[in-house]
Amino acid sequence: MKKPALERPVLLDVQDITRLYGPAKGCEAIDFQLHAGEVLGIVGESGSGKSTLLRVLAGLEAPDAGRVVYRRHAGEDVLDRDEAELDLYAIGEAQRRALLRLEWGLVHQNPRDGLRMGVSAGANIGERLMAQGQRHYGQLRETGQAWMRQVELDAGRIDDAPRTFSGGMQQRLQIARTLVTRPRLVFMDEPTGGLDVSVQARLLDMLRTLVRSLGLSVVLVTHDLAVARLLAHRLMVMRRGQVVETGLTDQILDDPQHEYTQLLVSSVLTP
Numbered sequence: 046m047k048k049p050a051l052e053r054p055v056l057l058d059v060q061d062i063t064r065l066y067g068p069a070k071g072c073e074a075i076d077f078q079l080h081a082g083e084v085l086g087i088v089g090e091s092g093s094g095k096s097t098l099l100r101v102l103a104g105l106e107a108p109d110a111g112r113v114v115y116r117r118h119a120g121e122d123v124l125d126r127d128e129a130e131l132d133l134y135a136i137g138e139a140q141r142r143a144l145l146r147l148e149w150g151l152v153h154q155n156p157r158d159g160l161r162m163g164v165s166a167g168a169n170i171g172e173r174l175m176a177q178g179q180r181h182y183g184q185l186r187e188t189g190q191a192w193m194r195q196v197e198l199d200a201g202r203i204d205d206a207p208r209t210f211s212g213g214m215q216q217r218l219q220i221a222r223t224l225v226t227r228p229r230l231v232f233m234d235e236p237t238g239g240l241d242v243s244v245q246a247r248l249l250d251m252l253r254t255l256v257r258s259l260g261l262s263v264v265l266v267t268h269d270l271a272v273a274r275l276l277a278h279r280l281m282v283m284r285r286g287q288v289v290e291t292g293l294t295d296q297i298l299d300d301p302q303h304e305y306t307q308l309l310v311s312s313v314l315t316p
């Protein structure tokens with residue numbers, strides 16, 4: 046049987062991260078650890094600092110203070126102990142970019158930010174594999190089609206450009222493009238935001254299946270508590286740049302302790 050996530054090794058160690066644009070604007074003194082195979086949901090109302098924190102964690106924006114440490118070989122064969130820990134903003138820009146390309150994945154809210162709209166769906170999926178060194182055209186195409194089926198897209202449209210796809214289809218393609226390389230760590234920013242409710246529900250269902258079957262380690266930002274409930278093992282509630290409460294998802298949503306969390310939860314339950 047699989048170990049519960051909290052007993053597994055730490056993959057990401059976030060230490061006292063601060064990135065402020067002004068008082069209470071951004072994120073302040075954030076500390077947490079993400080374990081391998083765990084989905085951590087960061088929730089809070091608009092402007093609470095979720096996306097700022099995610100950008101810092103995902104290597105896109107340096108913090109004013111604090112460290113983001115990635116334990117690369119957590120739980121696996123450690124071949125190179127020297128490289129077991131990477132301090133995200135102490136390593137060079139080139140190494141950070143390589144990490145993002147080869148070992149991490151990022152799903153943006155808007156698929157346009159994560160896809161190349163003018164090249165084919167197949168090329169979008171194949172590109173990250175090629176960055177990992179795969180060159181065999183037939184295999185890239187086969188993997189592309191297999192992933193299109195996995196995210197419930199018509200594999201016959203592999204040569205079509207994503208700009209000819211609907212918003213929901215584009216988001217599926219972005220997910221396929223991100224997951225095809227089997228990233229060890231995935232960041233998601235409102236992955237179902239901006240879509241129709243019915244499209245959202247199907248996408249969420251698919252995401253949940255993928256997250257479970259691949260045993261993904263995910264940091265998920267969402268303002269939608271239903272999304273958090275369905276995907277996350279653990280939640281971190283943010284308000285005005287600070288964490289006000291953390292805990293197991295069911296505990297937080299069924300028995301919120303902080304006044305702000307109580308308000309968030311009750312605002313969803315009250316019609």
Ligand SMILES: Nc1ncnc2c1ncn2[C@@H]1O[C@H](COP(=O)(O)OP(=O)(O)OP(=O)(O)O)[C@@H](O)[C@H]1O
Nearest residue numbers: 066070071089090091092093094095096097098268
């Ligand atoms: N690049 C920036 N320059 C100046 N202020 C910023 C910048 N990015 C974010 N902010 C401010 O920081 C605060 C937190 O924004 P952030 O986008 O992190 O919140 P959020 O919780 O993700 O909200 P939303 O769900 O609306 O995206 C907001 O007041 C925002 O205006």
